Amino acid sequence: MSKLNRDIIYLILQELQEDKKSLYSCISVDKTWCEIIIPILWSNPWKYLKIENYKLLFNVIISHSSNNFKNNFSNQKFNFLKDSYQKPLFNYLNFCKHLNLSEINRLINSLFEGYEISTIRNEILNLFVNENTKFTHLYLPYRFDYQIHLIPGAEKCFSDLKFLSCSVNINDNALTGLVEICKSIKELELFIEVQNNNYGIVQLIETPKKLSNVRFLIETYSERNEPFYEILEKSLIKHANHIQYFKITKQPSTKILSSFVNLKSLELFDKYRPLSWDCLDNLSFPSLQSLKARSVPIKVLTNIIANTVGYLDEIKIDHTSHNEIGNKLIIQAIYKNCPNLKFLKLLFKNSNILELEKLLISCQHLNGLFIIFEDVWDVSVTIDYNHVFEILTKSSPISLFKFKFHYNREPKLKSFRLFFDNWEGRHPMLLQTVQYRRYGNEHFNLIESYKTKGIVEKYDNFLSEDICEVFKWV
Structure with a gap:
Protein backbone atom coordinates (compact mmCIF):
# COMPACT_ATOMS: atom_id res chain seq x y z
CA MET A 1 0.00 0.00 0.00
CA SER A 2 2.86 2.40 0.84
CA LYS A 3 4.38 1.69 -2.59
CA LEU A 4 1.05 2.42 -4.26
CA ASN A 5 0.66 5.62 -2.25
CA ARG A 6 4.13 6.78 -3.23
CA ASP A 7 3.43 6.12 -6.90
CA ILE A 8 0.16 8.03 -6.74
CA ILE A 9 1.85 10.96 -4.99
CA TYR A 10 4.55 10.95 -7.66
CA LEU A 11 1.99 11.10 -10.50
CA ILE A 12 0.14 13.94 -8.79
CA LEU A 13 3.30 15.97 -8.20
CA GLN A 14 4.48 15.39 -11.76
CA GLU A 15 1.39 17.28 -12.88
CA LEU A 16 2.63 20.24 -10.82
CA GLN A 17 6.13 20.31 -12.28
CA GLU A 18 5.42 23.66 -13.99
CA ASP A 19 4.06 25.11 -10.74
CA LYS A 20 7.19 25.85 -8.74
CA LYS A 21 5.39 27.59 -5.87
CA SER A 22 3.08 24.65 -5.23
CA LEU A 23 5.98 22.20 -5.28
CA TYR A 24 7.96 24.27 -2.78
CA SER A 25 4.96 24.41 -0.47
CA CYS A 26 4.68 20.60 -0.56
CA ILE A 27 8.30 19.83 0.34
CA SER A 28 7.67 20.06 4.07
CA VAL A 29 4.68 17.66 4.09
CA ASP A 30 6.83 14.67 5.04
CA LYS A 31 9.97 12.75 4.03
CA THR A 32 8.24 10.88 1.19
CA TRP A 33 6.92 14.05 -0.42
CA CYS A 34 10.32 15.71 -0.07
CA GLU A 35 12.10 12.77 -1.70
CA ILE A 36 9.70 12.94 -4.64
CA ILE A 37 9.68 16.73 -5.10
CA ILE A 38 13.44 17.41 -4.91
CA PRO A 39 14.22 15.38 -8.09
CA ILE A 40 11.38 17.15 -9.92
CA LEU A 41 12.68 20.62 -8.96
CA TRP A 42 16.27 19.70 -9.76
CA SER A 43 15.53 18.11 -13.12
CA ASN A 44 15.86 21.63 -14.58
CA PRO A 45 17.30 24.00 -11.93
CA TRP A 46 17.99 26.66 -14.58
CA LYS A 47 14.39 27.16 -15.61
CA TYR A 48 13.46 29.73 -12.95
CA LEU A 49 16.99 30.87 -12.12
CA LYS A 50 17.37 34.58 -11.34
CA ILE A 51 20.62 36.47 -10.98
CA GLU A 52 20.01 37.13 -7.28
CA ASN A 53 20.06 33.35 -6.72
CA TYR A 54 23.40 32.72 -8.46
CA LYS A 55 25.40 32.50 -5.22
CA LEU A 56 22.91 30.13 -3.63
CA LEU A 57 22.89 27.77 -6.61
CA PHE A 58 26.68 27.90 -6.96
CA ASN A 59 27.07 26.96 -3.28
CA VAL A 60 24.84 23.94 -3.75
CA ILE A 61 26.75 22.85 -6.86
CA ILE A 62 30.19 23.29 -5.26
CA SER A 63 29.05 21.48 -2.11
CA HIS A 64 29.41 18.32 -4.23
CA SER A 65 33.09 19.01 -5.01
CA SER A 66 36.19 18.07 -3.01
CA ASN A 67 37.35 20.09 -0.02
CA ASN A 68 40.66 20.72 -1.80
CA PHE A 69 38.87 22.57 -4.57
CA LYS A 70 36.74 24.56 -2.13
CA ASN A 71 39.80 25.50 -0.07
CA ASN A 72 41.36 27.12 -3.13
CA PHE A 73 38.54 29.68 -3.16
CA SER A 74 38.02 30.18 0.56
CA ASN A 75 39.24 33.75 0.75
CA GLN A 76 37.59 37.06 1.48
CA LYS A 77 36.70 37.68 -2.14
CA PHE A 78 34.64 34.50 -2.23
CA ASN A 79 33.41 34.32 1.36
CA PHE A 80 29.95 33.32 0.09
CA LEU A 81 31.48 29.87 -0.49
CA LYS A 82 31.61 29.15 3.25
CA ASP A 83 28.16 27.56 3.04
CA SER A 84 29.40 25.12 0.41
CA TYR A 85 31.23 23.08 3.07
CA GLN A 86 27.96 21.75 4.44
CA LYS A 87 27.29 18.28 3.11
CA PRO A 88 24.14 18.30 0.92
CA LEU A 89 21.14 16.23 1.99
CA PHE A 90 20.77 14.87 -1.56
CA ASN A 91 23.06 14.38 -4.51
CA TYR A 92 21.17 17.13 -6.33
CA LEU A 93 23.32 17.05 -9.47
CA ASN A 94 22.34 13.46 -10.20
CA PHE A 95 18.71 14.58 -10.49
CA CYS A 96 19.48 17.04 -13.30
CA LYS A 97 18.08 16.17 -16.71
CA HIS A 98 18.80 19.58 -18.26
CA LEU A 99 22.44 20.68 -18.55
CA ASN A 100 22.45 24.38 -19.40
CA LEU A 101 26.04 25.45 -20.06
CA SER A 102 24.83 28.88 -21.16
CA GLU A 103 23.44 29.54 -17.69
CA ILE A 104 26.52 28.03 -16.05
CA ASN A 105 28.70 30.44 -18.05
CA ARG A 106 26.57 33.40 -16.98
CA LEU A 107 26.66 32.26 -13.38
CA ILE A 108 30.46 31.89 -13.31
CA ASN A 109 31.10 35.16 -15.17
CA SER A 110 28.80 37.02 -12.77
CA LEU A 111 30.34 35.64 -9.57
CA PHE A 112 33.98 35.59 -10.62
CA GLU A 113 34.29 38.60 -12.89
CA GLY A 114 37.93 39.47 -13.54
CA TYR A 115 39.24 36.07 -12.45
CA GLU A 116 40.51 33.11 -14.42
CA ILE A 117 37.39 30.98 -14.69
CA SER A 118 38.58 27.97 -16.70
CA THR A 119 39.43 26.00 -13.53
CA ILE A 120 36.01 26.71 -12.06
CA ARG A 121 34.27 25.80 -15.30
CA ASN A 122 36.19 22.54 -15.61
CA GLU A 123 35.33 21.58 -12.03
CA ILE A 124 31.63 22.26 -12.53
CA LEU A 125 31.54 20.36 -15.81
CA ASN A 126 33.16 17.35 -14.15
CA LEU A 127 30.61 17.50 -11.34
CA PHE A 128 27.76 17.36 -13.83
CA VAL A 129 29.21 15.13 -16.57
CA ASN A 130 29.99 11.68 -15.25
CA GLU A 131 28.61 8.15 -15.27
CA ASN A 132 26.13 8.92 -12.49
CA THR A 133 24.15 11.54 -14.43
CA LYS A 134 21.86 11.14 -17.43
CA PHE A 135 20.88 14.26 -19.34
CA THR A 136 18.00 14.56 -21.78
CA HIS A 137 18.48 18.27 -22.63
CA LEU A 138 21.71 20.10 -23.46
CA TYR A 139 22.05 23.87 -23.96
CA LEU A 140 25.34 25.24 -25.29
CA PRO A 141 26.53 28.86 -25.18
CA TYR A 142 27.48 31.17 -28.05
CA ARG A 143 30.77 30.16 -29.72
CA PHE A 144 31.04 26.98 -27.71
CA ASP A 145 34.59 25.59 -27.94
CA TYR A 146 34.78 22.93 -25.22
CA GLN A 147 35.25 19.28 -26.16
CA ILE A 148 32.62 18.03 -23.78
CA HIS A 149 32.71 14.52 -25.24
CA LEU A 150 36.22 13.99 -23.83
CA ILE A 151 35.07 14.26 -20.20
CA PRO A 152 35.20 10.78 -18.60
CA GLY A 153 31.71 9.29 -18.52
CA ALA A 154 30.34 11.65 -21.22
CA GLU A 155 29.22 8.82 -23.53
CA LYS A 156 26.97 7.27 -20.88
CA CYS A 157 25.94 10.66 -19.49
CA PHE A 158 24.52 11.80 -22.86
CA SER A 159 23.31 8.43 -24.16
CA ASP A 160 19.66 9.43 -23.62
CA LEU A 161 19.97 12.96 -25.00
CA LYS A 162 16.75 14.12 -26.68
CA PHE A 163 17.22 17.89 -27.07
CA LEU A 164 20.09 20.13 -28.17
CA SER A 165 20.26 23.92 -28.32
CA CYS A 166 23.36 25.58 -29.74
CA SER A 167 24.73 28.28 -32.03
CA VAL A 168 25.92 27.37 -35.51
CA ASN A 169 29.21 29.23 -35.06
CA ILE A 170 30.44 26.42 -32.86
CA ASN A 171 34.15 25.46 -32.83
CA ASP A 172 35.14 22.60 -35.19
CA ASN A 173 36.60 20.38 -32.45
CA ALA A 174 33.58 20.90 -30.22
CA LEU A 175 31.26 20.17 -33.15
CA THR A 176 33.02 16.88 -33.92
CA GLY A 177 32.45 15.69 -30.38
CA LEU A 178 28.89 16.97 -30.37
CA VAL A 179 28.04 14.89 -33.43
CA GLU A 180 29.17 11.81 -31.50
CA ILE A 181 26.93 12.40 -28.49
CA CYS A 182 23.85 13.70 -30.32
CA LYS A 183 22.85 10.66 -32.34
CA SER A 184 19.75 10.12 -30.20
CA ILE A 185 18.37 13.68 -30.22
CA LYS A 186 14.86 14.30 -31.51
CA GLU A 187 14.70 18.07 -30.92
CA LEU A 188 17.17 20.60 -32.31
CA GLU A 189 17.31 24.36 -31.73
CA LEU A 190 19.87 26.30 -33.77
CA PHE A 191 20.82 29.96 -33.35
CA ILE A 192 22.08 31.26 -36.69
CA GLU A 193 24.45 34.22 -36.62
CA VAL A 194 25.48 36.87 -39.17
CA GLN A 195 29.01 35.53 -39.58
CA ASN A 196 31.35 32.67 -38.66
CA ASN A 197 28.60 30.09 -39.13
CA ASN A 198 30.05 26.60 -39.27
CA TYR A 199 28.96 24.69 -42.38
CA GLY A 200 29.81 21.49 -40.53
CA ILE A 201 26.60 21.93 -38.56
CA VAL A 202 24.93 20.06 -41.44
CA GLN A 203 26.51 16.84 -40.16
CA LEU A 204 24.95 17.48 -36.76
CA ILE A 205 21.54 17.87 -38.42
CA GLU A 206 21.88 14.74 -40.53
CA THR A 207 23.34 12.43 -37.84
CA PRO A 208 20.23 11.79 -35.66
CA LYS A 209 17.94 9.02 -36.90
CA LYS A 210 14.70 10.96 -36.42
CA LEU A 211 14.44 14.68 -35.79
CA SER A 212 10.84 15.53 -34.96
CA ASN A 213 11.22 19.08 -33.60
CA VAL A 214 13.40 21.71 -35.32
CA ARG A 215 13.82 25.42 -34.64
CA PHE A 216 15.92 27.71 -36.84
CA LEU A 217 16.36 31.00 -34.98
CA ILE A 218 18.07 33.62 -37.12
CA GLU A 219 19.65 36.15 -34.79
CA THR A 220 20.28 38.86 -37.39
CA TYR A 221 19.25 38.48 -41.02
CA SER A 222 21.86 39.02 -43.75
CA GLU A 223 21.32 38.52 -47.47
CA ARG A 224 24.85 37.24 -47.89
CA ASN A 225 23.92 34.27 -45.69
CA GLU A 226 21.23 33.03 -48.07
CA PRO A 227 23.45 30.20 -49.41
CA PHE A 228 24.02 29.03 -45.83
CA TYR A 229 20.29 29.21 -45.05
CA GLU A 230 19.57 27.08 -48.14
CA ILE A 231 22.11 24.44 -47.10
CA LEU A 232 20.62 24.26 -43.61
CA GLU A 233 17.07 23.84 -44.88
CA LYS A 234 18.03 21.22 -47.45
CA SER A 235 19.83 19.22 -44.75
CA LEU A 236 16.40 18.55 -43.22
CA ILE A 237 15.29 16.46 -46.21
CA LYS A 238 16.39 13.27 -44.45
CA HIS A 239 14.00 14.04 -41.59
CA ALA A 240 11.11 15.42 -43.68
CA ASN A 241 8.72 12.56 -42.88
CA HIS A 242 9.49 12.72 -39.16
CA ILE A 243 9.38 16.46 -38.49
CA GLN A 244 6.20 17.36 -36.60
CA TYR A 245 7.21 20.67 -35.04
CA PHE A 246 8.99 23.43 -36.94
CA LYS A 247 9.84 27.05 -36.18
CA ILE A 248 11.73 29.56 -38.30
CA THR A 249 12.30 33.28 -37.75
CA LYS A 250 12.73 34.31 -41.36
CA GLN A 251 11.12 33.51 -44.67
CA PRO A 252 12.40 30.08 -45.78
CA SER A 253 14.94 30.18 -48.59
CA THR A 254 13.70 26.93 -50.13
CA LYS A 255 10.50 24.94 -50.53
CA ILE A 256 11.51 22.60 -47.69
CA LEU A 257 8.23 23.11 -45.82
CA SER A 258 6.35 21.32 -48.61
CA SER A 259 8.19 18.15 -47.55
CA PHE A 260 6.90 18.22 -43.97
CA VAL A 261 3.83 16.11 -44.67
CA ASN A 262 3.30 15.11 -41.03
CA LEU A 263 3.71 18.57 -39.53
CA LYS A 264 1.62 19.18 -36.38
CA SER A 265 2.98 22.53 -35.22
CA LEU A 266 4.22 25.43 -37.36
CA GLU A 267 5.67 28.68 -36.01
CA LEU A 268 6.60 31.46 -38.44
CA PHE A 269 8.19 34.75 -37.44
CA ASP A 270 9.27 37.45 -39.88
CA LYS A 271 11.62 39.10 -37.42
CA TYR A 272 13.39 41.58 -39.62
CA ARG A 273 11.54 42.89 -42.66
CA PRO A 274 8.21 42.23 -44.37
CA LEU A 275 8.59 39.62 -47.10
CA SER A 276 6.11 37.85 -49.36
CA TRP A 277 6.50 34.33 -47.92
CA ASP A 278 5.29 33.08 -51.32
CA CYS A 279 7.28 29.89 -50.69
CA LEU A 280 4.26 28.82 -48.61
CA ASP A 281 1.72 29.28 -51.39
CA ASN A 282 -0.60 26.31 -51.91
CA LEU A 283 0.97 24.24 -49.12
CA SER A 284 -1.16 21.69 -47.33
CA PHE A 285 -0.55 20.41 -43.82
CA PRO A 286 -3.35 17.90 -43.19
CA SER A 287 -2.13 17.02 -39.67
CA LEU A 288 -1.53 20.59 -38.50
CA GLN A 289 -2.74 21.24 -34.95
CA SER A 290 -0.98 24.48 -34.01
CA LEU A 291 -0.21 27.59 -36.09
CA LYS A 292 1.66 30.56 -34.63
CA ALA A 293 2.75 33.49 -36.77
CA ARG A 294 4.08 37.00 -36.34
CA SER A 295 4.50 39.59 -39.10
CA VAL A 296 3.67 37.03 -41.79
CA PRO A 297 1.31 38.11 -44.65
CA ILE A 298 -2.30 37.41 -43.74
CA LYS A 299 -3.06 35.91 -47.18
CA VAL A 300 -0.41 33.23 -46.67
CA LEU A 301 -1.81 32.32 -43.26
CA THR A 302 -5.37 32.27 -44.56
CA ASN A 303 -4.37 29.76 -47.24
CA ILE A 304 -2.58 27.55 -44.73
CA ILE A 305 -5.67 27.43 -42.52
CA ALA A 306 -7.97 26.83 -45.49
CA ASN A 307 -5.85 23.84 -46.53
CA THR A 308 -6.07 22.07 -43.18
CA VAL A 309 -8.60 19.31 -42.52
CA GLY A 310 -10.03 20.13 -39.09
CA TYR A 311 -7.26 19.26 -36.64
CA LEU A 312 -6.14 22.83 -35.88
CA ASP A 313 -6.84 23.55 -32.21
CA GLU A 314 -4.45 26.46 -31.59
CA ILE A 315 -3.97 29.60 -33.68
CA LYS A 316 -1.91 32.64 -32.72
CA ILE A 317 -1.51 35.47 -35.23
CA ASP A 318 -0.21 38.91 -34.30
CA HIS A 319 1.84 41.88 -35.52
CA THR A 320 0.42 41.33 -38.99
CA SER A 321 -0.93 44.44 -40.68
CA HIS A 322 -3.91 43.81 -42.96
CA ASN A 323 -7.14 45.43 -44.17
CA GLU A 324 -10.80 44.64 -43.41
CA ILE A 325 -11.10 42.19 -46.31
CA GLY A 326 -8.01 40.22 -45.27
CA ASN A 327 -9.25 40.18 -41.68
CA LYS A 328 -12.67 38.90 -42.74
CA LEU A 329 -11.21 36.18 -44.93
CA ILE A 330 -8.96 34.76 -42.22
CA ILE A 331 -11.79 34.75 -39.65
CA GLN A 332 -13.96 32.90 -42.15
CA ALA A 333 -11.18 30.43 -42.92
CA ILE A 334 -10.94 29.69 -39.19
CA TYR A 335 -14.61 29.05 -38.51
CA LYS A 336 -15.06 27.05 -41.73
CA ASN A 337 -12.01 24.81 -41.23
CA CYS A 338 -11.31 24.62 -37.49
CA PRO A 339 -14.23 22.97 -35.67
CA ASN A 340 -11.89 21.69 -32.95
CA LEU A 341 -10.27 25.05 -32.20
CA LYS A 342 -9.44 25.52 -28.50
CA PHE A 343 -7.24 28.62 -28.39
CA LEU A 344 -7.22 31.68 -30.64
CA LYS A 345 -5.28 34.95 -30.72
CA LEU A 346 -6.28 37.30 -33.54
CA LEU A 347 -7.00 40.89 -34.49
CA PHE A 348 -10.72 41.56 -34.94
CA LYS A 349 -11.45 44.71 -36.91
CA ASN A 350 -14.57 46.71 -36.10
CA SER A 351 -16.22 45.91 -39.40
CA ASN A 352 -15.87 42.16 -38.75
CA ILE A 353 -17.30 41.86 -35.25
CA LEU A 354 -20.26 39.92 -36.64
CA GLU A 355 -17.75 37.38 -37.98
CA LEU A 356 -16.67 36.88 -34.36
CA GLU A 357 -20.18 35.70 -33.57
CA LYS A 358 -20.09 33.15 -36.39
CA LEU A 359 -16.72 31.93 -35.15
CA LEU A 360 -18.02 31.45 -31.61
CA ILE A 361 -21.00 29.46 -32.89
CA SER A 362 -18.89 27.25 -35.18
CA CYS A 363 -15.97 26.61 -32.81
CA GLN A 364 -17.76 24.90 -29.93
CA HIS A 365 -14.56 23.63 -28.29
CA LEU A 366 -13.04 27.10 -27.86
Missing part, protein backbone atom coordinates in the same frame (compact mmCIF):
# COMPACT_ATOMS: atom_id res chain seq x y z
CA ASN A 367 -11.53 27.44 -24.39
CA GLY A 368 -9.33 30.56 -24.60
CA LEU A 369 -9.77 33.70 -26.72
CA PHE A 370 -7.21 36.50 -27.09
CA ILE A 371 -8.77 39.46 -28.94
CA ILE A 372 -6.58 42.23 -30.32
CA PHE A 373 -8.85 45.22 -30.81
CA GLU A 374 -8.40 47.49 -33.81
CA ASP A 375 -7.51 50.58 -31.78
CA VAL A 376 -4.16 48.94 -30.96
CA TRP A 377 -3.25 49.47 -34.62
CA ASP A 378 -5.26 52.64 -35.26
CA VAL A 379 -5.83 54.91 -32.25
CA SER A 380 -8.53 56.83 -34.14
CA VAL A 381 -10.83 53.78 -34.10
CA THR A 382 -13.57 53.61 -31.48
CA ILE A 383 -14.58 50.15 -30.32
CA ASP A 384 -18.23 49.37 -29.60
CA TYR A 385 -17.53 47.27 -26.52
CA ASN A 386 -21.22 46.92 -25.64
CA HIS A 387 -21.70 45.07 -28.93
CA VAL A 388 -18.56 42.96 -28.52
CA PHE A 389 -19.42 41.93 -24.96
CA GLU A 390 -23.00 41.17 -25.97
CA ILE A 391 -21.73 38.77 -28.63
CA LEU A 392 -19.33 37.12 -26.17
CA THR A 393 -22.00 36.52 -23.53
CA LYS A 394 -24.64 35.45 -26.05
CA SER A 395 -22.64 33.21 -28.38
CA SER A 396 -19.61 31.89 -26.48
CA PRO A 397 -19.60 28.08 -26.23
CA ILE A 398 -19.88 26.57 -22.74
CA SER A 399 -16.19 25.66 -22.86
CA LEU A 400 -15.05 29.29 -23.27
CA PHE A 401 -14.21 31.18 -20.09
CA LYS A 402 -10.61 32.35 -20.61
CA PHE A 403 -10.22 35.80 -22.15
CA LYS A 404 -7.39 38.18 -22.98
CA PHE A 405 -8.17 41.63 -24.37
CA HIS A 406 -5.52 43.87 -25.91
CA TYR A 407 -6.76 47.42 -26.41
CA ASN A 408 -5.48 50.99 -26.56
CA ARG A 409 -8.40 52.58 -24.72
CA GLU A 410 -10.06 50.51 -22.05
CA PRO A 411 -13.83 49.90 -22.17
CA LYS A 412 -16.04 52.13 -20.08
CA LEU A 413 -17.03 50.85 -16.66
CA LYS A 414 -20.60 50.53 -17.89
CA SER A 415 -19.51 48.17 -20.68
CA PHE A 416 -17.50 45.97 -18.34
CA ARG A 417 -20.38 45.89 -15.86
CA LEU A 418 -22.74 44.76 -18.66
CA PHE A 419 -20.29 42.04 -19.65
CA PHE A 420 -19.90 40.67 -16.14
CA ASP A 421 -23.60 40.89 -15.27
CA ASN A 422 -24.56 38.92 -18.37
CA TRP A 423 -21.84 36.35 -17.64
CA GLU A 424 -23.37 35.43 -14.28
CA GLY A 425 -24.30 31.77 -14.05
CA ARG A 426 -21.49 30.64 -16.37
CA HIS A 427 -18.06 29.27 -15.50
CA PRO A 428 -16.15 32.04 -13.65
CA MET A 429 -13.91 33.74 -16.20
CA LEU A 430 -10.15 34.10 -16.20
CA LEU A 431 -9.50 37.59 -17.55
CA GLN A 432 -6.28 39.29 -18.57
CA THR A 433 -5.97 42.66 -20.26
CA VAL A 434 -3.07 44.25 -22.12
CA GLN A 435 -2.86 48.02 -22.11
CA TYR A 436 0.28 50.09 -22.40
CA ARG A 437 -1.11 52.80 -20.10
CA ARG A 438 -3.30 52.40 -17.05
CA TYR A 439 -5.48 55.26 -15.86
CA GLY A 440 -6.52 54.97 -12.21
CA ASN A 441 -7.92 51.99 -10.34
CA GLU A 442 -11.61 52.22 -11.20
CA HIS A 443 -11.58 49.26 -13.56
CA PHE A 444 -9.46 47.21 -11.20
CA ASN A 445 -11.83 47.91 -8.32
CA LEU A 446 -14.84 47.00 -10.46
CA ILE A 447 -13.32 43.68 -11.50
CA GLU A 448 -12.34 42.95 -7.91
CA SER A 449 -16.00 43.36 -6.93
CA TYR A 450 -17.00 40.77 -9.54
CA LYS A 451 -14.30 38.43 -8.23
CA THR A 452 -16.07 38.64 -4.88
CA LYS A 453 -19.32 37.67 -6.61
CA GLY A 454 -17.65 34.64 -8.21
CA ILE A 455 -18.14 35.89 -11.77
CA VAL A 456 -14.42 36.60 -12.34
CA GLU A 457 -12.04 34.00 -10.93
CA LYS A 458 -8.79 35.82 -11.65
CA TYR A 459 -7.73 39.07 -13.28
CA ASP A 460 -4.37 40.53 -14.38
CA ASN A 461 -3.30 43.51 -16.46
CA PHE A 462 -0.07 43.59 -18.48
CA LEU A 463 1.64 46.66 -19.89
CA SER A 464 2.96 44.69 -22.86
CA GLU A 465 1.71 41.64 -24.73
CA ASP A 466 5.30 40.37 -24.93
CA ILE A 467 5.25 39.57 -21.21
CA CYS A 468 1.79 38.06 -21.37
CA GLU A 469 2.02 34.36 -22.23
CA VAL A 470 -0.46 33.86 -25.04
CA PHE A 471 -2.39 30.76 -24.02
CA LYS A 472 -1.57 30.61 -20.34
CA TRP A 473 -4.02 31.89 -17.76
CA VAL A 474 -2.61 31.82 -14.23
